[in-house]
Amino acid sequence: MTDQSEHLDHLKAELLEIALDAAARAGAFLRDGRPDDLGVAATKSSAVDVVTEMDIASEKLITGLLADRRPDDGVLGEEGADVEGTSGVQWVIDPIDGTVNYLYGLPSWAVSIAARKDGETLVGVVHAPMRGETYSAVLGQGAFVNDLPARVRPAPAFGLALVGTGFGYLAERRARQAEVVRQLVPEVRDIRRGGSAAIDLCDVAAGRLDAYYERGLNPWDYAAGDLIAREAGALTGGRPGEPLSTDLTIAAPPGLFEALQTRLEDLGAWHD
Ligand code: IPD
Secondary structure, eight states: OOHHHHHHHHHHHHHHHHHHHHHHHHHHHHHHHOOTTOOEEEEOSSTTSEEEHHHHHHHHHHHHHHHHHOTTSEEEETTSOEEOOSSSEEEEEEEEESHHHHHHTOSOOEEEEEEEETTEEEEEEEEEGGGTEEEEEETTSOEEETTEEOOOOOOOOGGGOEEEOOOOSSHHHHHHHHHHHHHHGGGSSEEEOOSOHHHHHHHHHTTSOSEEEESSOOHHHHHHHHHHHHHTTOEEESSTTSOOOSSOEEEEOTTTHHHHHHHHHHHTTTOO
């Protein structure tokens, strides 16, 4: 092993340990501290794009821990954290992915934390406290559900695929997304809308969904789940020939990915 790869492995192990610790602490805080009368603290892109006081407090908890442990790293968080950093490592954080589920007391929400170096995701952790599960991956080292290896299911025929998706917060976008689903639903086994993109990607990784796609995600929604899905054997991407992005995020095992990507291109799933 060269000095350089030894150094990288050491860095990955350190980032994983910190991400697991931060996600566990934030998850416990969110699970145990959710006020019964939790309300909306602010709205963002539309009246249904909400932030609760708990999103803000969870992001503060995570960024505080990161600043303590790795003060030179950059941080990008859904609720406004935006630090450039000098180390080349950037943390991408969603303090609650599935905020609307959390607001309503539905269990599908998660803390999502990824660490990137020079634009490449090295570590991803998605912690879903109400499932009692933590999904994690390190680049080149596989994906895990708690301590057990995660693996995608083998690709089914297109017509037998269980496909997860989601909807954005803007009415025009949602109308278009519903039109894509209207055309897709008779062609596949069924559609699921869980309400947390990070968990959807991990469900592909764990073989609980055959595929997932969505238009309009932000990096904090997909950064950790993307790596976890890939390390579990999924392909991820956007429009044909493009990496996943805000335009379109697709995850599925080889053999299904290509067919879904082609169909979504035909259906115009990448535009409003
Ligand atoms: C949302 C969730 C949802 C997806 C939305 C996301 P948030 O993230 O991941 O499943 O459909 O597009 O914005 O707002 O709960 O962090």
